[in-house]
Amino acid sequence: MQLSCPAPILQHETVQMAHGAGGRLSQELTGRVFMPHLQNAFLDQLDDQARFDAEPGQIAFSTDTYVVSPIFFPGGNIGELAINGTVNDLAVGGAVPRYLSAGFVLEEGLPLVELEMIVKSMAESARKAGVLIVCGDTKVVQKGQCDKIFINTSGVGFIPEGINVSCRNLKPGDAVILSGTIGDHGMAVMTTREGLSFQSRIKSDTAALNGMIREVLDVVPSVHAMRDPTRGGVAATLNELASSSSVGIELDETAIPVREEVRGASELLGIDPLTVANEGKMLLVVPQADTEAVLTVMRAHEHGREAVCIGRVVEEHPGMVVMRTPFGSRRIVEMPLGEQLPRIC
């Protein structure tokens, strides 16, 4: 009598617990899904660490974890976000981003084709941004213990000599520049989230801004501060800048660009676009005299076509952001509270 012993299935269609166990299935996942897209001289070593040479100037180091839901949204996916987000966090400090790590927490049952799409767009985003993913890690957790996929990326970049960009550098008289329309990413995600089924043409603005930032710094190295207004939106970022530098910021409501669809969706949900997340926008604070030069460089760049001066730094009301309304009244722009709640009516 012959006992039939089924061979283990290697060609899975979804993520299995064994994919994270370090055995053959782990190798299969790396070989089939990750390496074909992410391959580079550092990663090919398959060592426990990446080694690279330091460049002159300071080292910048940043980390962020991405848990967006849904993982695919109009204009992008969690993978693109994970690359662009960390690239931007390095770049707004004046650094040239170089090397990224990628850590994945996968939920058992995630379709491998979805994982591959995410990895593919990470590779594509890294290529566009000119950075290399040099080390990584994958863990699998049981179904229900994470939401499909969480990604952590950390990044290293180098800040050239002579660049000093900091949230403590704002001076009264400086101009506040915004690179384009606000609220696109947050609204794209919110309007596609389960339960909010109205049609929407809003797309995420996710983009790596290091190219544009490099060009700006080449022309105007005297930029005082740069930030990407992600969670909490422009409202949170400007409040942080005002508070770090103990200055006031005054905004002109009519100057702030908001797409018609974003404004409509925001009003429907009772959310202020100023508090909505962006993933491909930046705020710059520059000496008044450099405003035009900075705007010219930005507007020549695909991610800065709609760049505009939205306000100025003032001595009055330190730590506070004040909006001038088109009607001549003023209101204070508060630090947003936390989770965004839809309005009832």
Place this chain on the structure above:
Amino acid sequence: MTCPHPPVKEPTMKFIDEYRDPQRAKALLDRIRRKALHEWTIMEICGGQTHSIIRNGIDQLLPSTVRLVHGPGCPVCVTPLETIERALAIAARPGVILASFGDMLRVPGSSKDLFMARSEGADVRIVFSPLEALQIARDNPQKEVVFLAVGFETTAPANAMAVWQAAREGIGNFSELVSQVMVPPAMSAILSSPGNLVQGFLAAGHVCAIMGWEEYEPVAERFHVPIVPAGFEPVDLLAGILQVVEMLEDGITGVVNAYGRVVSREGNPQARKIMNEVYEVADRPWRGIGIIPASGLVLRDSYARFDAEKRFDVGHITPKESPLCRSGEVLQGHLKPSGCEAFGRECTPLSPLGATMVSSEGACAAYYKYHRNTTL
């Protein structure tokens, strides 16, 4: 005797930007300034209007003779604490999915809010429409789905529709915890309260879109006040305020519509039909104010099987309000939020003592958000 007053003449406008046009706003402000020779106190009933007024700084732009006070038209703010406690108790039961509009999740009960209940394992979901809650019930036949049906006449038709639809489809696992309230009885209560300051009203445009304005005529007549249905954009609000000021200065009472592009005298009969099919008028407690006769809606006996209060016996609830919170006075126009001793101290949007600090339509939250206690 009330008599119709000629509506303020405004050319027809088509796009939303026109209702935010600074030139139009300025022209209306000039007319208000010229007309308002005496001191007037006007209440905007609706929390949405309060939010827009504070956000756009309209109260700063008005002449000192025109004082705006903020009304009780915020559904989150006036939902009784007892209803919140009941929702918390129902949500804590195994096998229950509690669905609610997002604002309600942060309203504090005596010891916690629905967000905290969720973190303790309750299945609490944010929905944007009661029909979504009904869909959850269809998708989860083994669960009891309870929708927290709060709001004014604006939410009542859709909330009624969900019950009507559930009845038609025989969906047995859906019910509503109803706390529906209505505007005209609240207006009467404010006007009859001792120490009332309100001399004229901006009525809530969206409520009137459903109900029309016929039911405001007896209120205007009984209390000799002007009532003006108005919209939410700066130009809408200023046109409404101008209308009220003109009527006050000219000694004219009655109802004049300043929101012609949305509101008609009859309102929306289909919406009212479904409301009346499912709900009936009843006395209702308002948080911070107390019981207002015939001011709420409850499920009719024929739909009693969809009443979560009847379906889930959670025993007797004795809610404890914060002794510091003066939201009742704020809701009736007796007190500005910044006049409350707890405002910005013990009570902030992160740790609200009363519901007026929770919803973006609550007067206290609007004042806090736009720092109305700070002089610019």
